Amino acid sequence: MDFLVPLLAQLTNGLIIGFIYALMALGLTLIFGVLKVINFAHGEFYMLGAYISYIASRMLGLHPIIGIIAAVAVVFIIGMLMEKALLTPIYEDKVERKDEYALLITFGLSIFLMNGALVVFGPYQKSPEPLASGVLDLGVLSVSSGRIYAVVLAIIFMAATLFIINKTWLGTALRALSQDRDASTIMGINAKTLGSIAFGLGAAMAGAAGALLAPVFLVFPIMGVVPAIKSFVIIILGSMGSIKGAIYGSLLLGIVESLGVFFLSPSYRDGYSFLLLIIILLVKPKGLFGGSQWNN
Amino acid sequence: MLEVKNVDAGYGKINILNDLSLKARENNLTLLIGPNGAGKSTLLKAIFGFVKTSKGSIEYNGKDISSLPSHQLVDHGISFLLQRVSVFPELTINENLKLGAWAFKKDKQKVTQQLEAMYDKFDVLKQKRNEKAGLMSGGQKRTLEIARMLMSNPKMLLIDEPSAGLSPKIAKEVYQILHGLKDDGITLLMVDQNIRDSIGYSDYVYVLEQGSVSSESKASEVEANLKEVVQSWLKF
């Protein structure tokens, strides 16, 4: 029974990271659902969020919570502006191969942002102020309080997003837009503006995840690459565009990673997600929630 | 009310409408007929701004609307029933209807009032209000689309094949609903292949061929010679 406590600790950590990835994957799914665009710059919005929380907490001396809120707000605005500047040609019939255009342009944006961060901040790892120091004693196991705060915030952000999507006019319109763009326009919905808002929200969720995980994984220009790849794995796993799929997929990924680290080897941590993806796609080619829509 | 003047429009480089002109008079039901591929749907899409015009103007109450973004036409009282199915399949019937009130979403009371009015008018929708629209039958979806369109209190309706895919009985109900709208002062421009059923409800008829108007007349005149018209129709 001696292995039980460390296993539990691993699982708890896996779940905590899973919840934060869920936030990021939900953002990716939101963007894909509404805009039908796979955002290859998602990891860089995560990186931006982390840097903004770093600037706020270390350079401006603000409370870490303010840093996280600032990260969400600023990345939301940057995301909206980027969408307006780069993706509108898709909806004005100005480009012929829309999917390829979106792929290349977001990929280009990713490289640009990564190198921008390199120029501005240098290649060194920085660490923002953690949300809290010390550990929380939960009886048999203890977890760093910073991580507990992070996961609580992640759950709050996720709940807020789900509330917006399911219960507000904006959310209903976003869901409508994801299902039928022309029909939404006939309702009087401004598809372009809502598209920008969806992109901004999705980016902000990545930014929030970055800010929340920054004290754990540190801040550096290419920090977004691995989380972005994991988000892609998650949303493919959970069926492209399914919200439920994104959430359950993230938790599953967090658990499988920690089990892999515990029973096999920590060196392959990032490989377990792909193994999981391959196995699930072999069994369920459409993903866990194949066929179900972006809604719910 | 609505006047299309010498319009050219098409998809990309392909021109579909050639120097097309027509009028939809106030409080009339103007019927558009013509063979498959004549450009009927393209014309409605051009009026609504889904297809860009490259020549001519589209005037609504004397104002050129051809350069307005499509989503603003609702604010001018124009609504559109697409030829294809256009319910939001994953939204409930209630959510679908509510979106019809998007233009005045801030006025909670008016939204509720309109919803109740639609539920009174269309009992099927009331019974299924919390079901997903994608699960309804073809006729029920068409009914939902019409009700959703009426939520915004439109003054002018663009209607593309209202009875496509419906059984004769349901089609008749749909025609009666649309015809009844004239009593509410609504102007209708309607595309319909099913001339035998729709002509009796219409005021004026345009025949479209290869992207232009080939003939026009009062509906009563067409109705009197329906046999001949249908005969010549078969030549298409």
Ligand SMILES: Nc1ncnc2c1ncn2[C@@H]1O[C@H](COP(=O)(O)OP(=O)(O)OP(=O)(O)O)[C@@H](O)[C@H]1O
């Ligand atoms: N999205 C599109 N892209 C390119 N060409 C199109 C498109 N939609 C329609 N067309 C072409 O435009 C022409 C007119 O089509 P339209 O749909 O307006 O005809 P219609 O009169 O409504 O026919 P139907 O009675 O079959 O509905 C057709 O030749 C069609 O192939």
Ligand SMILES: [Mg+2]
């Ligand atoms: Mg048509």
